[in-house]
Amino acid sequence: MRLEDNIRRVTPYVPGEQPQKKVVKLNTNENPYPPAPGVAEALRTMDADRLRLYPDPEVRMLTESLARYCQVDPEEVFVGVGSDDVLSMSFLTFFNSGKPVLFPDITYSFYKVWADLYRIPYECCPLDEKMHLRKEDYKRDNGGIIFPNPNAPTGLYEELDVIEEILKSNPNVVVIVDEAYIDFAGKPSAVSLIHRYDNLLVTQTFSKSRSMAGMRIGFAVGNRRLIGWLKDAKYSFNSYTMSWPAIVCGTEAVEDRAYFQKTTEKIIAVREWSKKKLAELGFEFPDSSANFIFAKHPEYDGGMLFSALKERQIYVRHWEQPEIRQYLRITVGTKEEMQKLFDALDEIMNK
Amino acid sequence: MRLEDNIRRVTPYVPGEQPQKKVVKLNTNENPYPPAPGVAEALRTMDADRLRLYPDPEVRMLTESLARYCQVDPEEVFVGVGSDDVLSMSFLTFFNSGKPVLFPDITYSFYKVWADLYRIPYECCPLDEKMHLRKEDYKRDNGGIIFPNPNAPTGLYEELDVIEEILKSNPNVVVIVDEAYIDFAGKPSAVSLIHRYDNLLVTQTFSKSRSMAGMRIGFAVGNRRLIGWLKDAKYSFNSYTMSWPAIVCGTEAVEDRAYFQKTTEKIIAVREWSKKKLAELGFEFPDSSANFIFAKHPEYDGGMLFSALKERQIYVRHWEQPEIRQYLRITVGTKEEMQKLFDALDEIMNK
Numbered sequence: 134m135r136l137e138d139n140i141r142r143v144t145p146y147v148p149g150e151q152p153q154k155k156v157v158k159l160n161t162n163e164n165p166y167p168p169a170p171g172v173a174e175a176l177r178t179m180d181a182d183r184l185r186l187y188p189d190p191e192v193r194m195l196t197e198s199l200a201r202y203c204q205v206d207p208e209e210v211f212v213g214v215g216s217d218d219v220l221s222m223s224f225l226t227f228f229n230s231g232k233p234v235l236f237p238d239i240t241y242s243f244y245k246v247w248a249d250l251y252r253i254p255y256e257c258c259p260l261d262e263k264m265h266l267r268k269e270d271y272k273r274d275n276g277g278i279i280f281p282n283p284n285a286p287t288g289l290y291e292e293l294d295v296i297e298e299i300l301k302s303n304p305n306v307v308v309i310v311d312e313a314y315i316d317f318a319g320k321p322s323a324v325s326l327i328h329r330y331d332n333l334l335v336t337q338t339f340s341k342s343r344s345m346a347g348m349r350i351g352f353a354v355g356n357r358r359l360i361g362w363l364k365d366a367k368y369s370f371n372s373y374t375m376s377w378p379a380i381v382c383g384t385e386a387v388e389d390r391a392y393f394q395k396t397t398e399k400i401i402a403v404r405e406w407s408k409k410k411l412a413e414l415g416f417e418f419p420d421s422s423a424n425f426i427f428a429k430h431p432e433y434d435g436g437m438l439f440s441a442l443k444e445r446q447i448y449v450r451h452w453e454q455p456e457i458r459q460y461l462r463i464t465v466g467t468k469e470e471m472q473k474l475f476d477a478l479d480e481i482m483n484k
Numbered sequence: 485m486r487l488e489d490n491i492r493r494v495t496p497y498v499p500g501e502q503p504q505k506k507v508v509k510l511n512t513n514e515n516p517y518p519p520a521p522g523v524a525e526a527l528r529t530m531d532a533d534r535l536r537l538y539p540d541p542e543v544r545m546l547t548e549s550l551a552r553y554c555q556v557d558p559e560e561v562f563v564g565v566g567s568d569d570v571l572s573m574s575f576l577t578f579f580n581s582g583k584p585v586l587f588p589d590i591t592y593s594f595y596k597v598w599a600d601l602y603r604i605p606y607e608c609c610p611l612d613e614k615m616h617l618r619k620e621d622y623k624r625d626n627g628g629i630i631f632p633n634p635n636a637p638t639g640l641y642e643e644l645d646v647i648e649e650i651l652k653s654n655p656n657v658v659v660i661v662d663e664a665y666i667d668f669a670g671k672p673s674a675v676s677l678i679h680r681y682d683n684l685l686v687t688q689t690f691s692k693s694r695s696m697a698g699m700r701i702g703f704a705v706g707n708r709r710l711i712g713w714l715k716d717a718k719y720s721f722n723s724y725t726m727s728w729p730a731i732v733c734g735t736e737a738v739e740d741r742a743y744f745q746k747t748t749e750k751i752i753a754v755r756e757w758s759k760k761k762l763a764e765l766g767f768e769f770p771d772s773s774a775n776f777i778f779a780k781h782p783e784y785d786g787g788m789l790f791s792a793l794k795e796r797q798i799y800v801r802h803w804e805q806p807e808i809r810q811y812l813r814i815t816v817g818t819k820e821e822m823q824k825l826f827d828a829l830d831e832i833m834n835k
Contacts, residue, residue, distance in 0.1 A: 185517065187697040373566060
């Protein structure tokens with residue numbers, strides 16, 4: 134036996150690039166606007182001496198703020214280090230039946246990773262020809278269900294009646310609705326359903342609509358039994374994960390509803406304007422409800438466009454998987470950033 | 485099948501209390517002094533706008549600073565959200581042989597938790613009558629080894645020749661030396677051995693000697709092959725875990741070596757003074773090299789002393805496990821805090 138024989142085999146994930154130089158960065162769905170002004174103020178006035186103590190393991194201040202925002206009880210909220218942490222802990226906690234967990238074939242790539250990590254079997258359900266979920270696929274025997282709404286990278290929102298039908302068909306397994314992009318949808322969140330379906334867990338993140346990807350905050354909302362199980366699992370493995378600055382700054386972000394609404398509306402407006410511009414350029418795309426647009430051009434290769442944009446210091450996201458390799462996932466930036474993108478596309482496509 | 489049939493069963497960990505009121509808090513091994521002044525300054529001057537972007541997934545700034553401090557290459561350093569995160573990821577990455585992992589029977593309680601979490605078999609090796617490791621126990625066939633040095637909650641340091649003997653006997657499995665308390669030992673760290681033993685991983689934390697429990701930072705040092713495997717595992721499950729404030733403030737803490745040395749020396753001096761006072765009061769304790777003292781009194785019950793101190797607003801740590809229930813684990817605070825402890829003990833024991 135050699136040392137390397139005992140090492141866990143993994144397929145490393147390649148995240149979107151984080152270039153150190155100044156570029157037009159439309160590749161990782163970050164928010165183009167800064168966090169709420171209260172966040173800067175909280176950092177500036179934070180008592181650094183407090184850092185010597187462990188943070189509140191129950192994260193009460195932030196949990197209570199989120200509960201008020203979501204109009205639920207604090208016992209119905211669970212907070213973690215980004216929604217990746219919350220989702221990973223949810224896979225571990227809820228998907229233990231040994232039956233396959235179901236999720237769409239084109240979706241957030243980490244679902245497969247966490248299933249493999251915790252040895253959870255899974256099956257992928259194909260999207261329909263318009264890239265929507267096919268709800269019938271989620272009515273077979275399974276060990277749990279997860280999908281983003283809006284889905285990534287398509288950006289498509291599923292109406293709550295679709296989600297309710299899936300919830301009703303699966304009363305004995307947990308159905309996770311990953312709402313990383315819900316605030317850009319202008320449509321209702323499934324949070325409104327948690328008191329009617331005790332098998333529903335809804336997750337959200339501070340990394341997109343709250344401009345705090347750099348702070349690592351995510352949360353889940355569900356009935357108190359689900360949240361209790363999630364807390365039991367979390368405390369048993371790692372009691373302290375949320376840093377003191379994350380708790381304080383996260384709370385400031387939640388409390389400033391006016392700023393949140395204003396920046397979110399700006400992004401939605403720029404997205405709708407960008408859709409028009411992309412259509413004028415001949416691009417085709419599902420009608421995104423998120424802060425990105427998943428677009429392809431019938432005459433230009435996706436990989437070529439990706440590289441040509443990158444040469445011009447404009448970063449978008451591109452994958453080599455055959456089903457989606459003609460697509461670019463373009464984050465909605467400021468209007469100025471998007472104008473630079475369209476100017477570059479003009480130039481590339483008129484060559 | 486009911487919803488609850490699919491939920492992961494766990495034994496919730498009960499962390500040391502984090503009282504909200506003003507007490508003499510000697511129960512969770514926190515540092516009584518604030519973080520380095522540069523940490524407060526970094527928070528005060530931090531560019532909050534940067535929070536809208538994901539943090540550097542490679543955590544380069546902090547990794548490079550730690551590499552300089554440890555006199556190793558940046559490729560020999562891995563950073564995580566507290567050493568709990570680093571250790572949990574190490575269990576997952578390195579302990580995959582199916583053979584039992586070995587650790588002491590009296591030690592950090594999370595080792596069992598992570599082994600159970602990842603379905604890793606384990607065996608506990610009893611300490612000797614003086615509470616030291618028995619190195620012979622670590623020479624049998626195994627799937628990996630982990631122990632703290634100094635051990636917790638005994639506070640006892642093992643000399644590097646003991647560790648080298650264990651490393652030499654186990655060339656094909658990873659040996660993790662958890663140095664959460666090493667900076668209080670005044671003795672050499674096993675980091676100096678990483679270039680001679682490719683099966684050695686050393687972990688440390690910012691929560692104790694660097695006064696940053698509230699920021700959640702830990703790290704591992706080992707040869708680049710081990711660190712590479714750890715990074716592969718980490719990136720494949722969760723790309724972004726270290727927040728931007730943790731990276732910036734952590735770097736400031738590492739760079740201020742004079743402050744670090746000064747506060748660490750103060751704690752060591754108060755510990756040695758406290759040992760004398762405890763001995764005068766009739767307590768017995770292993771000769772701690774950490775920032776806590778694990779003490780029992782031949783005439784007074786540990787649980788009684790714990791409760792009587794708590795009534796007097798002095799919090800120390802106490803466990804109900806039969807082997808150690810006569811002991812109190814007393815964190816070394818400031819001299820003033822320790823004097824309050826001794827005054828209270830005087831009062832309790834003279835009743």
